[in-house]
Amino acid sequence: MSLSFEPILPVPPETVRVAKAAFPKGNPYLTLRDELGPIFGDADFACLFATNGQPAVPPWQLALVTLMQFRENLSDRQAAEAVRSRIDWKYVLGLELTDAGFDFSVLSEFRQRLIEHNASELLLERLLEHCRKVGLIRARGKQRTDSTRVLASIRTLNRLELMAETLRATLNELATVAPAWVQQIALPAWYKRYGQRIEDSRLPEATEKREAYAQIVGADGYYLLDCLAQADMSLKWEALPTVVALKATWDCYYERKVETQSGEQAVRWKTKQELKRAGERIESPYDLEARYRSRADTAWTGYMVHLSETCDDDQCHLITHVVTTPATIHEIDCTPVIHQALINKELAPQEHFVDSAYVDAQLLVSSPKQGITLVGPARPNGSWQSRKHDAFALSQFQVDWQHQQAICPQGKRSTSWVESVDHTGSSYIKVRFYPQDCANCPVRSQCTKVKPGGVRSLKLKPQEEYEALKAARAVHATEAWQQRYKRRAGIEGTISQAVRAFGLRQTRYRGLAKTHLQNLAIAAAMNIDRLINWINGTPRAKTRISRFAALAEA
Structure with a gap:
């Protein structure tokens, strides 16, 4: 496919x-084209296409179709059919009424090009740049951020199903790339054992039989890995995704030992207590790349x-940045990434509203140095003293930084001050008091639960x-700060809209890169909806409540 840089023509008369x-x-797409004009240009996607070969469908049209597809939650076939048959789609794309459109497979090829060239961000960035040019978005305002889960496009498997299905998937991929070799090494029993999806077969129910089945699957997996290690193939089988999965899964769930008497290698299925943490x-x-995570219930x-979205009262609320991570990555690790990305886009906020998961002491110090005020409640001290009203929590100790001492509520000074680094690389100071002072303290039970001595x-x-951190916790308790913080609540409505109307909860694709592209397309599609409403003067809807609940406010 080649790309010729032709000007975006006006809509045919x-x-x-x-x-x-x-x-x-009026129609949303007619309004979009008339008021904002072409959002994308072919030059934006020049790196995706060659300069020779068969002419490609104009990429600016494919980008716009991708956003409209996710705006209406359409499949590739439905989107291609809309290009062929719908007048409003032809209008916004600048097509003749008789234009036959393109084959639906072009859309998946376009997404693949975006991923291969690390250009997925263009779907959102070019829209934001266009909005900035026409004055619909600005930096140094207010923004808010929140997160939600995205379910992987896979079936949840138990341990036994995962073992057998991983081996079956590996055999299927090898049978595709090296069928003759698989025929040579495959054991006769494999065709019955792994010939169909494991979920469709009847697995043993008794514990002893399930363990025996797991031993058989484990031995089959190691046999296949041994055969691959000895195979003389030009194929780089180590890089095949299913082989990578097979190695990692077998290392996690099985142990291979050499029997001293026979010299043979025995396979042992590990107990649950021996396994890695679920998120690993x-x-x-x-x-x-999909990972398991539990949060609250x-x-x-x-x-x-x-x-992340803008939330100034006098501006259209637009999504400015999207971050997609495996489920195990905590929110606190994403805050500096979000800040740097917004700075790079020249859309850094002056105030950034977040919940407590995005706030820690380091960020309270580093964010103002970037010109960003992090507005969010710091997580409370988790010690038992802070949860008991008559106990002495850390906040009740005075710290003399000049003399490197801490003073307890009874006026006793610490005797030890040691600076160190924890397992995460964060610096901290360990302070200890004189044993005799603690032993004779009349309120010892309110301060510590350590044994005598x-x-x-x-x-x-x-x-x-x-x-x-101390200053932040103090200001968070004030009524003025609580009123100011109410602005963050709007991001929950944005996430609800993305989940209920745009399909954000469930990814259509497999892998982090493709899931991130989907999330970017959804964010850009939501921005299009908001831009159209802003242009038409449609007010933002208030949170709906039931008629009965409304009686309480009457």
């Missing part, structure tokens, strides 16, 4: 006439998506972080 007659009161394990051979396998110790953050 006949298409204009028919469209205006068909939609006399592969959950399916068909999506190696919710558990899922898949990803996390973080949406032990002393109270404190773990302090570095001074700048400690004071920033």
Whole structure:
């Protein structure tokens, strides 16, 4: 496919006439084209196409079709059919009424090109640049961020199903790329054991029989890996996704030992207590990047998506950035990434509203240095003293930074001050008090639960972080801050809209890159909806409540 940089032509007169007659009161896509003009240009996607070969469908049209496809939650076939048959789609794409459109497979090829060239961000960035040019978005305002789960496009498997299905998937992929070799090494029993999806077969129910079946599957997997290691193939089988999954899964769930008497290698299925943490394990051979996570009362396998949007009262609320991560990545690790991305886009906010999962002491110190005020509640101290009203929590100790001492509520000074680094690389200060002071203290039970002879110790953050966290917790308790923080609540409505109207909850694809592309397309499609409403003067809807609940406010 080649790309020729042709100017984006105006809408053909006949298409204009028919469209205006068909939609006399206006149409979202007609408004989009008339008010904002072409959002994308072929030059935006020049890196995706060669300069020679068969001419390609104009990529600016494919990008716009992708956004409209996710705006209406259509499949590739449905989107291609809409290009061929719908007048409003032809209008916004600048096509003749007789234009036959293109084959639906072009859309998946376009998405693949975006992923291969790390250009998925263009779907959202070019729209934001266009909005900035026409004055619909600006930097140094207010923005808010929140996250939600995205379910992977896989079936949840138990341990036994995962073992057998991973081996079956590996055999299927090898049978596709090296069928003759698979025929040579495949055991006769494999065709019955792995010939159909494991979920469709009847697995043993008794514990002893399930363990025996797991041993058989484990031995089959190691036999296949041994055969691959000895195979003389030009194929780089180590890089095949299912082989990667097979190796990782077998290392996690099985142990291979050499029997001293016979000299043979025995396979042992590990107990649950010996396994890695759930978030570190592969959950399916068909999506190696999907991870398991539980949060509060919710558990899922898949990803996390973080949406950031503007929230100034006098501006259109537009999504400015999207971050997609495996489910195991915590929100706190995404805050600096989001800040740097918004700075790079020249859309950094002056105030950034987030919940407590995005806030820690380091960010309270570093964010203002980037010109960003992080507005969010700092997580409370998790010690038992902070949860008991008459106990002495860390906040009741005075810290003399100049003399490197801490003073307890009874006026006793610490005797030890040691700076160290924890397993995450964060600096901290370990403070200990004199044993005799703690042993004779009349309120010892309100301060520490260590055994007699032990002393109270404190773990302090570095001074700048400690004071920033203390000040933040103090201001968060004020009524003025609580009123200010109410602005963050709007992002929950954005996530609800993305999940209920745009299909954000479930990814259509497998893999982090494709899931991220879907999330970007959904965010851009939501922006199109908001831009159209802003242009038409449609007010933002308030949160709906039932008629009965409304009586309480009457």
